Amino acid sequence: MGSDPLWTGYRYRAVDDDGWLTFWRLDPRDQPFELHDWLGRPDRPGHRLWLRAATPAGVRASWRTTATSVTLEIRNTPTIYAESAPVDFLLNGELHYRQPLDFGEQQITVPLPGSGDLEIWLPQAGAISVRTVSFTGEAEPLPPTGPRWITYGSSITQCTGANGPSETWPALVARQHGWDLVSLGLAGECHLDPIAARTIRDTPARLISLCLGINIYGGETYNGRTLPGQVEAFLRTVRDGHPHTPMVVITPLVAPTLEGKPNAVGLTLDDIRACVSLGARTLADPDLHLVDGRTILTPEEARTLYADDVHPTPDGYHLIATRLAPLLTLPL
Structure with missing residues (x-):
């Protein structure tokens, strides 16, 4: 039937x-x-x-x-x-x-x-x-159950290299917490596009997380002058639809072979992390929390658990889920 x-x-x-x-x-x-x-x-x-x-x-x-x-x-x-x-x-x-x-x-x-x-x-x-x-x-x-969680990011959020769709790190975290997942992992395409901000703004959610910066580093999308403002504008658009929804902004995870190397607009990954953090802090928002992506995996773990310069292996995605799950929680 x-x-x-x-x-x-x-x-x-x-x-x-x-x-x-x-x-x-x-x-x-x-x-x-x-x-x-x-x-x-x-x-x-x-x-x-x-x-x-x-x-x-x-x-x-x-x-x-x-x-x-x-x-x-x-x-x-x-x-x-x-x-x-x-x-x-x-x-x-x-x-x-x-x-x-x-x-x-x-x-x-x-x-x-x-x-x-x-x-x-x-x-x-x-x-x-x-x-x-x-x-x-x-x-x-x-019907779907549990509070809705929206997560936005790059290929590291889409998790193309995970063993299967139920073993991406967002799926693992959502299943652990019993949440209704909306995954906006867009491989190579996390560039703070207005359509992504409007989508998050217009979708009801109890928690929003955003992993920002690695595609901007690789794509040389913004420079040090423009990136903080782009982050601020994106987050303010999201806030228009979610005035008090908890938001978590995660800066780029460690990438041992790329750290310290300026891209074509002169930004290192640490520069990107600083710009993303500055743009987020500009909101002075008590419901917005920053997570330093370098605390999710150590350089030694990344060297073992990356398939290339930036993309985790299936085991790497499992460890990312383990580390992020306690950081992504809803208020009581």
Whole structure:
């Protein structure tokens, strides 16, 4: 039998003529292109940002079911970026089945024990659409529960290199705390874009965290004169919709091979950390807290747990979740 999923973790969903759903984590409706025109069109303005925004990192649905199997119809479209991630099926909070994806349309059928709570976590990487979820047996969709947490950041928040979508550090933290996750990890695209600030502003939340700076360092987006003001402006836009919501700003994690190296606009990672901190402190906001990213992992841990200059391994994402979970809490 079919069961209409109560998908959560996205801002807007588009349905094409064939019934395929694309989950957008930023709202594309005021952009100067058709909803699917971003795919394979690097000439489009902000192409990579919108490609990342249409990746369903953190998007998931839950059911209480007595079915003996579930079938997910999913499409993985090739793009100019080759990465793709699997689908995770969790049963009663534990990983039950993980399925890597081929390109194209496919059906994934997973046996179930006949009783329990099922979660499907869509891939945190790739151009993914879904169509149907069907069960051999009864299944009742469950609405999202717990306070909503929005987290914004770079590839280190999108966690393309995690083992699966339920093992990104935001997913691990949200599952530990019982929170309703909205993940705005946008690989290579955390540049304080106004659309990201408006999305956070307009989405109800009980907690907001922002990991700022590593893409700005790598992309040479702002210099020492402009970066503090851009951080301040972004946070003030968010505050327009969340006057008293706790916010946590995290500066870049340690990157041992890059520390001390100026980028093309003359900023080191420590300069970026100082600029992000200055922009955040300008708000003089008692509900805004700063976390020095260098305290999350030591240089020795980073050397062991990074796959390259900045990206953690799957074990690295688990350790980041362990370190951040007690720092990301809601007031009593």
